[in-house]
Amino acid sequence: MxxxxxxxxxxxxxxxxxxxxxxxxxxxxxxxxxxxxxxxxxxxxxxxxxxxxxxxxxxxxxxxxxxxxxxxxxxxxxxQSFPELYRRRMAFERAAVSVWEWSPTIVPGLLQTGGYARTLLRAGDPRASEQEIAAQVGARLARQDILRGSAPPDVRAVLCESVIKRRIAPADVMRDQLAALLAYGEGRTTRIQVLPLDAEAHLLIDGPTSFLTGPNHVTMVCVEAYRTASIIEDPEHVRKAARAYDDLTGEALSARDSADLIRDQMETL
Known part of the structure; x- marks a missing residue:
């Protein structure tokens, strides 16, 4: 059933x-x-x-x-409304002990506010009804329950500076989203870093990438693009991607400097 x-x-x-x-x-x-x-x-x-x-x-x-x-x-x-690949990814995410995110474009879904998510989903499906959009927003926000549990995963998110500065939503929505990032960054198990626009090219530059590590310490890499996604499990490819992510965190601003940049951007809105 x-x-x-x-x-x-x-x-x-x-x-x-x-x-x-x-x-x-x-x-x-x-x-x-x-x-x-x-x-x-x-x-x-x-x-x-x-x-x-x-x-x-x-x-x-x-x-x-x-x-x-x-x-x-x-x-x-x-x-169940998502394709099998997405369902598998979300099931793995719910059990993950660590989640690493890289995004060159938007705030990752796991860290989005309702208003920010609604803006993205509405832009992606302008003919959807308000009820349909509300259901999609609810499904996206439900993913964040793993961050509020008694044993949340360790979360690391590296965001391109353009994610912070691009005004893809009204000013109040963007302020709320940036404030949410600051709040997440103050948590004990979450670290937010910003990669400057002048950073050098890297392996993961093409699109959003998630590293999900389960209780058995096995990591899968999820790469997304328009209407498509892939899951990488080959150990050698996962190791190469993980090394690239480590390089990203080294090139990115520190968590403290990243928070200062986010606050500065909030003041411009």
Missing amino acids: SPRQLFADELKSARQLYVSGLGGPLSQTELARKARTSKSTISRLENTAGPIPPELPALFDQIFKTDGRFKRLYEETAA
């Missing part, structure tokens, strides 16, 4: 087993009132019609005291 069907069945079952103030099962109308949504939305969710609004799973967990069950099913449902 698919995660989406499980979500629908769990929702209907939880609603029917819930004892309402009237002494009987919770009606769709009553659940809609508690979740601050519409009866038609509850009906669609129970009939697997349309995407799951990203704000509802956590509310359902609160209402039914299901300890994150609906949130987990939502994340699994969102993952």
Whole structure:
């Protein structure tokens, strides 16, 4: 059974087993009132019609005291909407003990704010409905749960200076995103560095690259481009890419100087 069907069945079952103030099962109308949504939305969710609004799973967990069950099913449902390669990458990311990111273009998804992600997703699919965009934003932000757990991975992110200075979103959205980078950089397990524009050419210059290391200390390298992605697991190629990443961190500004550059950019917005 698919995660989406499980979500629908769990929702209907939880609603029917819930004892309402009237002494009987919770009606769709009553659940809609508690979740601050519409009866038609509850009906669609129970009939697997349309995407799951990203704000509802956590509310359902609160209402039914299901300890994150609906949130987990939502994340699994969102993952199923991606091609197999992306699903594999995200599954590995959830279990990773370290995540290294290099981006020459945009803030990596793992560190994006909702507003920044919405701007990118809207630009990439101008014909999508607001509900579809909201679902995509929710799926992207759900990835950040690994950073808030009891044992977050060690995260290193090297961003091209152009990522910090390119105004791809309104000023307030960019300020929020830069502030989020500063906040992440203050964490014990996250380091943010900026690679100056005058840095020399390097192996990873072509596009965004992620290094994901699992509990077994095996590392995979994920390389992305427009509508495509590849996963590199050959040990020799992984070692070459890791050496190139080490060179990047050496060429990049220190974490402290990178934070100063980000603050300076915020002041220009």
